[in-house]
Amino acid sequence: MRRLASVASLLVLAALALLGGCGEPQFSDAEKKTIASLALNALPSLKADTTNQYADVPAAAALGSTLFFDAGMSRDGTVSCSTCHKIDRQFQDDLPQAVGVGHTNRRTMPLAGVARNPWLFWDGRRDSLWAQALTPLENPLEQAGNRAAFAHYIKKRFGERYERIFGPLPDLSTVPANASPLGSEAEKAAWSAMPAGQQDDVNRVYANIGKAIAAFERSIEPQQTRFDRFAIDLATGAKPQGDGAFSPEEVLGLKLFIGKANCVTCHNGPRFTDNSFHNTGVPPVDGLPLDRGRVDAVAQVQADPFNCLGKFRDGDESACRELRFMVKDGPQIVRAYKTPSLRGAADRAPYMHAGQFATLDEVAAHYSKAPLAVEGVSEVHPLDLSDRERAALVAFLKTLSD
Amino acid sequence: MASIWRYILAGLGLAALLVGIVAAVYLTLPQSAPGPDTSRAKKTANGLFVAGFEPERGVIRQGELQSWLLTLKTAAGAPVEGAAITVSGGMPQHDHGLPTSPQATDYLGDGRYRIDGIKFTMSGWWQLRFAISAAAGSDSVDFNIVL
Numbered sequence: 001m002r003r004l005a006s007v008a009s010l011l012v013l014a015a016l017a018l019l020g021g022c023g024e025p026q027f028s029d030a031e032k033k034t035i036a037s038l039a040l041n042a043l044p045s046l047k048a049d050t051t052n053q054y055a056d057v058p059a060a061a062a063l064g065s066t067l068f069f070d071a072g073m074s075r076d077g078t079v080s081c082s083t084c085h086k087i088d089r090q091f092q093d094d095l096p097q098a099v100g101v102g103h104t105n106r107r108t109m110p111l112a113g114v115a116r117n118p119w120l121f122w123d124g125r126r127d128s129l130w131a132q133a134l135t136p137l138e139n140p141l142e143q144a145g146n147r148a149a150f151a152h153y154i155k156k157r158f159g160e161r162y163e164r165i166f167g168p169l170p171d172l173s174t175v176p177a178n179a180s181p182l183g184s185e186a187e188k189a190a191w192s193a194m195p196a197g198q199q200d201d202v203n204r205v206y207a208n209i210g211k212a213i214a215a216f217e218r219s220i221e222p223q224q225t226r227f228d229r230f231a232i233d234l235a236t237g238a239k240p241q242g243d244g245a246f247s248p249e250e251v252l253g254l255k256l257f258i259g260k261a262n263c264v265t266c267h268n269g270p271r272f273t274d275n276s277f278h279n280t281g282v283p284p285v286d287g288l289p290l291d292r293g294r295v296d297a298v299a300q301v302q303a304d305p306f307n308c309l310g311k312f313r314d315g316d317e318s319a320c321r322e323l324r325f326m327v328k329d330g331p332q333i334v335r336a337y338k339t340p341s342l343r344g345a346a347d348r349a350p351y352m353h354a355g356q357f358a359t360l361d362e363v364a365a366h367y368s369k370a371p372l373a374v375e376g377v378s379e380v381h382p383l384d385l386s387d388r389e390r391a392a393l394v395a396f397l398k399t400l401s402d
Numbered sequence: 403m404a405s406i407w408r409y410i411l412a413g414l415g416l417a418a419l420l421v422g423i424v425a426a427v428y429l430t431l432p433q434s435a436p437g438p439d440t441s442r443a444k445k446t447a448n449g450l451f452v453a454g455f456e457p458e459r460g461v462i463r464q465g466e467l468q469s470w471l472l473t474l475k476t477a478a479g480a481p482v483e484g485a486a487i488t489v490s491g492g493m494p495q496h497d498h499g500l501p502t503s504p505q506a507t508d509y510l511g512d513g514r515y516r517i518d519g520i521k522f523t524m525s526g527w528w529q530l531r532f533a534i535s536a537a538a539g540s541d542s543v544d545f546n547i548v549l
Contacts, residue, residue: 265496265524269465274523276501321467325502325519332499379498 026251032234034258039231040224043270046115050315051308052130052211055115055218059165063158064216067209072153073137075101075144081136081213084108090344091220096355097288102141105288107355110348113271113341115218118322122337122353123297124277127323129217130210131306137209138182146180146187147206154205166208170201203305207312222271222343226402227254243402252389253396261367261383261393266339272400277336281371281378285354292375293353294336298328334376346394346401360397364390438527438546443473446541451475451482451534455545458516464525464549467502469518471510476538481513485536489517491529491544504530525549 027035036042054060067073068081084098085091091111093099098108106122114120120132136142137150154162155169163169175198179190191199229244240246246254258264266274277294284291301323306312308320327333337353351357357366368385372378385393443454454473462468474482487506492499501523508516522528528547534540 265526268524274465274501276523321519322502325467325504325521327499327501327503330499379496 031258034264035231036235038270040222040228040270041232050319051128051313052214053314054165054211055215057215060212061215063161063165064212067213068216073143079143085111090348092348096350100142101144104141105291106353111217111220112222112343114220118275119338123293124338125297125300127301127308130214131304133210133213134206134306138180146178146183147202148175148179149177150209151202151205175202207306225400227399249392249395250399253392256389256393257396267342272342273339277333277338278379279335279373279376280380281373282352282356284374285356288354292335294333331376335373342397343400346398360394364393437548440546440548446543448541450539450541453543464522467519467521469516470520472515472517472532474513482536485534487515488533490531493526494529495527522549
């Protein structure tokens with residue numbers, strides 16, 4: 001009897017130790033798997049861009065870097081890529097809508113990991129980084145230039161550097177000072193008057209400007225954060241050290257993010273984006289032009305002469321599957337916008353495609369409430385998160401910035 | 403008094419043992435998954451064809467454009483040639499369509515068709531529907547993929 005009792009008491013002690021000593025495990029195996037999939041060490045190395053044969057040429061990246069910061073790359077010499085993509089601000093500008101030569105209707109996107117995007121801009125109206133880089137150069141509200149003027153400028157300022165990378169510049173002596181198929185009426189007329197071969201020459205120089213800028217931008221990659229240190233420790237079973245340890249509020253926020261709040265449905269993978277387009281019922285901004293998101297971008301990317309199927313692409317057409325198999329119509333792309341990465345988001349208010357929300361609290365409140373979309377159908381459904389849960393989500397998002 | 407204490411301890415110990423056994427049995431029981439039918443080969447809706455659907459490179463990778471192979475045979479087992487195939491689908495639980503527009507791009511012989519441009523952007527239950535039109539007639543088939 002005594003023996004049985006002592007065995008029994010040992011068992012009780014063991015059970016108590018299990019319950020009290022180890023405590024309830026913080027994350028299930030499924031949660032751990034999801035957390036590991038979000039960590040930066042799950043990010044594959046950057047793939048080659050076969051559409052840009054200069055993508056990994058150091059001299060091209062160096063020229064691209066010069067051009068990126070050069071205000072001479074604009075109509076009035078006051079605006080460069082870096083005017084809105086500020087190097088000390090995650091390559092964005094903290095404004096609800098970007099301001100170049102004029103006031104645009106969209107929020108500047110940060111650039112970390114930008115070379116990994118299959119689609120560029122909030123609506124994906126460009127399909128490569130080099131084609132994207134050309135678009136603000138001629139947008140009258142951004143750099144407001146024209147491709148003939150850019151070709152002349154490159155020859156005058158950077159001719160030697162250009163030719164060492166891309167080969168001889170074409171003869172530009174009879175190219176008008178200002179001409180573009182997208183410019184003012186006078187610029188369009190000047191462009192139409194140019195022989196096709198000369199248009200091609202200018203377009204080739206213009207495409208190479210984009211390819212150089214893209215080569216530079218490929219070096220801008222996301223950095224390790226507190227979340228990544230926490231995730232590595234969780235995966236290896238090590239006790240999180242220093243700032244890698246999460247507070248109970250941050251743990252709750254992470255659990256909500258990958259669980260009840262469904263954030264990870266779209267904000268997935270190590271960049272926290274599915275690279276796709278969704279209508280999440282974000283309201284339009286009064287006073288801005290009508291903005292229907294992805295549905296209007298489809299025709300724009302198809303019409304872009306610098307898209308993957310155009311003649312300025314290097315390499316073969318097998319690189320163009322995103323464009324070839326894109327969704328071209330249907331209600332799901334009305335007012336759909338690209339899922340932004342959440343890395344560093346806590347440090348770059350305001351939020352959404354036109355800076356609709358001033359704080360992450362407002363963002364969490366929007367997704368919790370899930371209002372109907374003004375056009376199209378919102379994919380998000382009400383979550384009815386408590387104040388504590390919304391604060392926890394925000395606390396977790398901040399771990400992606402520290 | 404001491405002996406009552408002993409009995410209580412013994413009782414608690416046995417109870418703990420029982421909990422342990424029940425938990426072990428529960429955890430090793432086969433999970434009854436009430437999810438959708440994820441078989442990769444099946445008869446089409448009206449039984450005209452037998453369809454198989456497999457990723458061309460064997461593995462499914464979330465977030466990447468992939469090609470899959472749709473294999474079509476008649477009920478008698480003959481390969482179906484010259485079929486016109488259209489692809490649709492989405493995520494039934496999220497009420498949205500596919501993020502890409504996959505197409506039948508190549509006929510590889512022996513009833514095998516390459517379906518290119520498939521991308522699963524999130525985990526969960528995906529559905530792909532093929533409308534098939536061939537000499538034997540028109541039919542459709544749904545495949546479920548759970549990531």
